[in-house]
Amino acid sequence: MWRSEINDAVLDLVAAQRGERVVDIGAGMGAGVVVAGRSGAFVVAVEPTPFLRRVLRVRRLMQRARKRIDVVDGSAEQLPVDDRSADAIWAVNTMHHWVDTHRGAAEIARALKPGGRVVLVDEDFQNPSHPDYERVGSEHDSDDHHGFTLVDAASMGELLERAGLVDVEADERLLVSRPVIAVSARAPG
Numbered sequence: 001m002w003r004s005e006i007n008d009a010v011l012d013l014v015a016a017q018r019g020e021r022v023v024d025i026g027a028g029m030g031a032g033v034v035v036a037g038r039s040g041a042f043v044v045a046v047e048p049t050p051f052l053r054r055v056l057r058v059r060r061l062m063q064r065a066r067k068r069i070d071v072v073d074g075s076a077e078q079l080p081v082d083d084r085s086a087d088a089i090w091a092v093n094t095m096h097h098w099v100d101t102h103r104g105a106a107e108i109a110r111a112l113k114p115g116g117r118v119v120l121v122d123e124d125f126q127n128p129s130h131p132d133y134e135r136v137g138s139e140h141d142s143d144d145h146h147g148f149t150l151v152d153a154a155s156m157g158e159l160l161e162r163a164g165l166v167d168v169e170a171d172e173r174l175l176v177s178r179p180v181i182a183v184s185a186r187a188p189g
């Protein structure tokens, strides 16, 4: 949770640049936030869980980039950022928590600047080839949604497209040797 290879790989895809405004949806303990902060970007860490926001705020204080990091209450369905204000948005291992993926896609489209980019990645822990399958995935059969919305790449891609984003790519692939659902797109312009 402090650092994760999957967040490092997603941040490579996001390629946050110095001075950009970027948003981590469901930032957790900030594995992606600190990487983006080091790149010189201004980071909005959106986190709905009060305990995780507290942890992340303490972690923020230990970062050189702390003045460029904001930790805020919010969710995919309610992004606390202005319209057309984000150069890049990403989410790692949160899509399966979103209660309304339609609303989440609309929020991303609203918040992105023209030309802004989004990368959404969820690890597929229920795939036996996932290195943590025995520990996490095998406890739940595929019909056990344990209260979460199961997300598939194609339908999330469609939602982003319907929300007005372009260059949508949605697939299942390996990222740092882990099976993931990956969806990326950008705002037109």
Ligand SMILES: C[S@@+](CC[C@H](N)C(=O)[O-])C[C@H]1O[C@@H](n2cnc3c(N)ncnc32)[C@H](O)[C@@H]1O
Pocket (backbone or CB within 6 Å): 001, 004, 007, 025, 026, 027, 028, 029, 030, 031, 032, 047, 048, 049, 052, 074, 075, 076, 077, 091, 092, 093, 094, 097, 098, 099
């Ligand atoms: C498995 S953690 C991933 C945290 C972080 N992205 C990471 O990769 O370390 C899932 C996160 O999603 C957050 N979450 C839950 N519901 C959410 C929602 N509707 N929108 C955005 N994030 C949500 C949780 O609070 C938690 O921080």
